[in-house]
Amino acid sequence: MNAPTERTWKTIESGPHTLEGALHPVVVKNYGKWKYHKLIKPGVMVHYGHSGDALYTVRAGTPRQNTVDLVRNICDLADQYADGFMRFTIRNSVEFMFADESRIEPLIKELEEIGLPVGGIANCVAPIAHTQGWLHCDIPATDASGVAKGVMDNLYDEFKTLEMPNKVRLSTSCCSINCGGQADVAIVVKHTRPPRIDHNLLSTLCELPKAVARCPVAAIRPTIVNDKRSLMVDEEKCIVCGACFGACPSMEINHPEHSQFAVWVGGKNSNARSKPQSMSLVAEGIPNNPPHWPEVNAVVGRILKAYKAGGKPWERMNEWIDRIGWKRFFEEAELSFEIDMIDSYRHARTTFNQSTHVRF
Amino acid sequence: MEDIKGAGNSGDGQEMEDNKGKFLNPTPILDELEGGQWPSFITGFKELGERTEKPMIRGVLDQLEYSYKTKMGYWKGGMVTVKGYGAGIITRYSMIKDKFPEAKEFHTFRIQPAAGLHYSTKMLREVCDIWEKHGSGFMNMHGQSGNLQLIGIEQDKTQECFDELNQAGWDLGGAGATVRTAASCVGPARCEQACYDNLKVHEKVLKNYAGMTHRPEFNYKMKFKFSACPNDCANAIMRADVALIGTWRDSIQIEQENVKEWIDEYGEDALYEQVVNMCPTKAISHKVGTSTIEIENKDCVRCMHCLNVMPKALSPGKERGASLLMGGKNTLKVGVNIGSMMIPFMKLDTDEEIEEFIEQMDEIIDWWDDAGFDHERIGETIERVGMKQFLEAVGIKANIDMVVRPRDNPYYKKKYDSTAD
Numbered sequence: 003m004n005a006p007t008e009r010t011w012k013t014i015e016s017g018p019h020t021l022e023g024a025l026h027p028v029v030v031k032n033y034g035k036w037k038y039h040k041l042i043k044p045g046v047m048v049h050y051g052h053s054g055d056a057l058y059t060v061r062a063g064t065p066r067q068n069t070v071d072l073v074r075n076i077c078d079l080a081d082q083y084a085d086g087f088m089r090f091t092i093r094n095s096v097e098f099m100f101a102d103e104s105r106i107e108p109l110i111k112e113l114e115e116i117g118l119p120v121g122g123i124a125n126c127v128a129p130i131a132h133t134q135g136w137l138h139c140d141i142p143a144t145d146a147s148g149v150a151k152g153v154m155d156n157l158y159d160e161f162k163t164l165e166m167p168n169k170v171r172l173s174t175s176c177c178s179i180n181c182g183g184q185a186d187v188a189i190v191v192k193h194t195r196p197p198r199i200d201h202n203l204l205s206t207l208c209e210l211p212k213a214v215a216r217c218p219v220a221a222i223r224p225t226i227v228n229d230k231r232s233l234m235v236d237e238e239k240c241i242v243c244g245a246c247f248g249a250c251p252s253m254e255i256n257h258p259e260h261s262q263f264a265v266w267v268g269g270k271n272s273n274a275r276s277k278p279q280s281m282s283l284v285a286e287g288i289p290n291n292p293p294h295w296p297e298v299n300a301v302v303g304r305i306l307k308a309y310k311a312g313g314k315p316w317e318r319m320n321e322w323i324d325r326i327g328w329k330r331f332f333e334e335a336e337l338s339f340e341i342d343m344i345d346s347y348r349h350a351r352t353t354f355n356q357s358t359h360v361r362f
Numbered sequence: 363m364e365d366i367k368g369a370g371n372s373g374d375g376q377e378m379e380d381n382k383g384k385f386l387n388p389t390p391i392l393d394e395l396e397g398g399q400w401p402s403f404i405t406g407f408k409e410l411g412e413r414t415e416k417p418m419i420r421g422v423l424d425q426l427e428y429s430y431k432t433k434m435g436y437w438k439g440g441m442v443t444v445k446g447y448g449a450g451i452i453t454r455y456s457m458i459k460d461k462f463p464e465a466k467e468f469h470t471f472r473i474q475p476a477a478g479l480h481y482s483t484k485m486l487r488e489v490c491d492i493w494e495k496h497g498s499g500f501m502n503m504h505g506q507s508g509n510l511q512l513i514g515i516e517q518d519k520t521q522e523c524f525d526e527l528n529q530a531g532w533d534l535g536g537a538g539a540t541v542r543t544a545a546s547c548v549g550p551a552r553c554e555q556a557c558y559d560n561l562k563v564h565e566k567v568l569k570n571y572a573g574m575t576h577r578p579e580f581n582y583k584m585k586f587k588f589s590a591c592p593n594d595c596a597n598a599i600m601r602a603d604v605a606l607i608g609t610w611r612d613s614i615q616i617e618q619e620n621v622k623e624w625i626d627e628y629g630e631d632a633l634y635e636q637v638v639n640m641c642p643t644k645a646i647s648h649k650v651g652t653s654t655i656e657i658e659n660k661d662c663v664r665c666m667h668c669l670n671v672m673p674k675a676l677s678p679g680k681e682r683g684a685s686l687l688m689g690g691k692n693t694l695k696v697g698v699n700i701g702s703m704m705i706p707f708m709k710l711d712t713d714e715e716i717e718e719f720i721e722q723m724d725e726i727i728d729w730w731d732d733a734g735f736d737h738e739r740i741g742e743t744i745e746r747v748g749m750k751q752f753l754e755a756v757g758i759k760a761n762i763d764m765v766v767r768p769r770d771n772p773y774y775k776k777k778y779d780s781t782a783d
Binding site: 009011013014015016017018019020021023024025029033034036037038039040049057059063064065066067068069070071072073074076077080081086087088089090091092094099117118119131133134135136137138139140141142143144145147148151152154155158176178179180181182183184212215216218243245248249251256258259261269271272273274275276278279280290292293294314315316347348349 | 391392394395397398399400401402403404405406407409410413422426429430432433434435436437438439444445446447452454468470473474475476477478479480481482483484485486487489490493494499500501502503504506508513521524525528529531532533543544545547548550551552553554556559561562564565568569570571572573575576592593594595596597598599600601607635636640642663664665666667670671673674677692693694695696697698700735736737
């Protein structure tokens with residue numbers, strides 16, 4: 003324990019850090035007055051301002067779970083090549099911006115030397131948005147950082163080359179809440195059994211009404227077990243979502259074998275061409291198999307191989323599938339359509355084929 | 363037998379032999395993640411552990427190795443915070459602290475970065491120095507909500523660490539039933555498509571809600587995300603209760619000489635295949651043999667596709683602002699909700715206009731605070747209570763941009779005087 007000392011600082015509730023001092027001088031000068039941009043090569047682009055200024059950006063992938071040492075190394079490079087500034091993308095890449103074109107190649111060389119690959123802009127695989135997993139989460143069934151590492155090892159070349167029809171965004175989540183988010187391809191834990199209840203501890207760890215209310219299908223009921231207040235789950239009704247586990251740690255939903263992976267495709271946030279779309283389930287029952295998750299990698303690899311071969315320029319995953327139809331998608335990605343891929347939850351009818359439109 | 367440093371479990375004798383002179387214990391499964399070409403977080407953690415010899419790093423890696431072995435997680439939550447706040451530190455205690463006493467506490471600071479995740483090296487080095495002094499030195503960049511996450515600190519060090527960060531201009535983010543840390547795309551800082559200054563709006567709105575970020579008072583979380591154009595690089599529509607997405611309402615600006623340059627470079631076939639035919643509302647036309655395009659702006663839905671393909675030739679219109687969409691959230695518990703249109707166009711240039719948006723949000727948050735159930739996001743509350751009831755309560759006028767088509771069932775009720783005959 004630190005020796006208690008008199009606290010003299012009075013908290014300033016400042017919210018987000020101010021932008022002041024965080025922007026490159028060329029950015030400040032051209033703020034809101036950019037004219038257009040051009041991709042120079044994988045991971046490198048240039049923005050031109052109405053002022054005539056050019057600003058070069060080099061983007062590099064990071065492990066996301068960084069350390070102060072890596073961040074200081076990145077700062078060293080930013081001081082040397084980007085005048086002391088950088089930014090991060092929402093997919094965990096770091097971007098260096100500078101006005102001097104001759105810095106591009108030496109910066110790329112130094113980034114690769116510290117193990118940070120340059121790429122991830124435009125029609126390629128961007129780094130995986132992922133969750134915390136076993137490293138830090140309190141309800142994870144897997145280690146999302148490890149899955150992300152395993153999958154990106156396999157897709158390393160796709161990050162560094164421009165061979166996909168359009169951008170490919172991936173995500174990984176360590177439970178069905180899917181904090182990793184909607185993506186072209188999402189690798190998400192899928193529980194397959196109802197929670198296992200620790201009746202001895204439940205009433206001491208959990209607020210019973212809160213856990214009951216948490217269930218979206220009203221499957222949880224109060225009960226008495228061995229003279230102790232507890233909860234029971236109507237296993238017929240239970241949809242194995244895991245919502246109760248977040249409210250009550252005595253309702254263990256995770257299981258080393260029965261918590262598996264599912265792969266979802268076609269999620270898209272952008273409004274470009276097609277409307278934003280949520281993703282669809284295309285593979286399930288995939289084992290949670292650390293530390294390399296080969297079965298997950300195989301499915302993702304097949305999907306991306308098919309998209310790469312069949313997608314037209316600018317078609318995102320969902321748009322390619324829209325054109326060729328789901329039936330052909332399953333064939334091309336060598337996946338099999340299973341009964342649980344027919345929706346059985348709320349708004350299910352919106353996903354049914356209410357027409358005679360069929361591709362034979 | 364104390365053959366694993368700082369721990370009460372037993373390890374393989376050969377591994378111990380190989381590990382001589384090292385601070386960390388053997389982690390053979392995690393070490394597998396040091397291969398491959400993608401940067402390895404395990405390598406980073408191990409190097410930091412060997413350099414700083416922080417027992418917490420050793421304990422956490424031991425516990426993580428154990429998770430990889432048993433395929434289960436071992437952290438539980440709790441309530442650690444700093445003076446005056448009720449949120450912002452994610453509390454983690456090891457459930458198996460007898461096995462890994464050095465991993466007993468592993469709490470996380472959520473820090474709100476500048477909008478658009480812009481940093482100077484001075485700012486980041488300051489964070490690194492403070493963090494190495496008080497915490498593990500692990501930095502998650504960034505959390506899915508847009509936080510700079512400093513992972514791994516013990517409770518008795520949190521206040522001092524926070525005070526130093528706070529003096530350097532940093533504040534905690536949201537957690538639990540609060541306004542959460544927001545996220546923005548790169549915005550007008552480096553993007554020609556930016557239709558409003560999302561970075562400025564982000565900063566202003568989140569500063570306004572700083573109190574609601576630090577003290578959980580709501581039914582559940584409330585997330586803001588700010589994308590400066592419909593490409594929505596901040597993933598606002600599906601990740602935010604409140605998505606402010608830039609748009610314009612006049613005509614796309616065309617520079618025909620740059621259209622010609624594009625056709626000269628890529629060819630007329632590409633113009634048809636990649637631009638004309640991909641317009642979702644067939645608003646673009648081109649006459650064979652010419653080097654111009656025409657856009658029927660009345661048909662344009664501002665999807666961004668043609669601007670993305672030919673950014674030098676096409677720009678958003680001059681009358682720029684943002685659309686407000688609400689109710690977006692991910693799966694738990696009703697399934698995925700994509701945000702839906704509330705206000706198709708708002709000007710957000712002046713401080714007064716931003717103030718007006720905040721006032722509208724105050725009304726919306728008040729309504730949700732009253733009408734919502736525990737653990738219910740606003741999209742779920744709107745769905746349960748009814749969109750009509752929501753709109754009337756918060757004073758947003760119904761408009762046709764809110765729907766893809768008018769309703770197809772007759773079950774609504776007009777106001778009537780129940781006392782009349």
